[in-house]
Amino acid sequence: MPDELIFFTNPMSRGRIVRWMLEETGCAYRAEILGFGAEMKAPGYRAINPMGKVPAILHDGVVVTEAAAICAYLADAFPGAGLAPSxxxxxxxxxxxxxxxxxxxxxxxxxxxxxxxxxxxxxxxxxxxxxxxxxxxxxxxxxxxxxxxxxxxxxxxxxxxxxxxxxxxxxxxxxxxxxxxxxxxxxxPAAIRAREMDDALVAAQKKAAP
Known part of the structure; x- marks a missing residue:
């Protein structure tokens, strides 16, 4: 899908920063939730981020890692949100x-x-x-x-x-x-939405844990 934005994260990680930023932009995105350990270190995800860590985004073929870099990138990619000065x-x-x-x-x-x-x-x-x-x-x-x-x-x-x-x-x-x-x-509002989304994922993970 052209211009699709995929967000790789875990709700107990620095991905919470990027979730907030995404909600501030108002852009459409798809979240891929990765578990710590095997999932993040798997070859498929290491092709996105060789560090085997989250967060990362894939936006129209462009990979960005590191939360601060992602925030700066998103502010420029979605200028209508007004999240970067001139x-x-x-x-x-x-x-x-x-x-x-x-x-x-x-x-x-x-x-x-x-x-x-x-x-x-x-x-x-x-x-x-x-x-x-x-x-x-x-x-x-x-x-x-x-x-x-x-x-x-x-x-x-x-x-x-x-x-x-x-x-x-x-x-x-x-x-x-x-x-x-x-x-x-x-x-x-965007910060509250982001927290609620990630907190719900944390609760679901705890409930599913053996």
Whole structure:
């Protein structure tokens, strides 16, 4: 089918970020739910993503992996949704989306794993210290209503997802700026729909488990 968009995901993965983004675009898509382990590592799916991980999309023959890249791609592929600023106004948009995908995620993942970079080696790692990364995130969500200005964009899908996961999992401490921002972005109809869809899939998987 021309222009078909296939979304490869698991409801307990970073695919939840892309589900939210897809719902924001309003585009038609078909979700392929893959189990962790054998299904994701099977040759058929590795032809899509050699990493054997989700999420990924296949859109009219184009494969895109990595949640932040997918968000940026979808914003451009469906311009009618208004989820990307004009090219001349994309500085903050790219800055904060890829800050959240790079230094912030690495910092929070290492914190969750109990890994701490020694002070004398912080120059070797992109985020420096966890404290600096978290303080920078607070700065990002405190400068304007949304991270790229006064209009919601795909960058808010990614940053909002990181904050939502961090607060829920405890890898990110609760700060008023984070909770206020998450309330603004997480209450959007598309975000609610996406959560409900993935939560229903999680419930069904648990029910079907032996």
């Amino acid at each position: 090219p001349a106004e994309r500085g903050a948009y790219y800055r904060w989306m890829f800050f959240a995908a790079g230094p912030l995620e690495a910092a929070l993942s290492n914190r969750a794993l109990g890994f701490e970079v020694a002070a004398e080696r912080q120059r070797m790692i992109g985020y420096g210290s966890v404290e600096d990364a978290v303080d920078t995130l607070e700065y990002a969500v405190s400068q304007s209503k949304y991270v790229a200005g006064d209009r919601f964009t795909a960058a808010d899908v990614y940053v909002g997802s990181q904050i939502g996961w961090g607060l829920m999992s405890g890898s990110l401490e609760k700060r008023p700026a984070f909770e206020s921002y998450l309330k603004r972005v997480g209450g959007r």
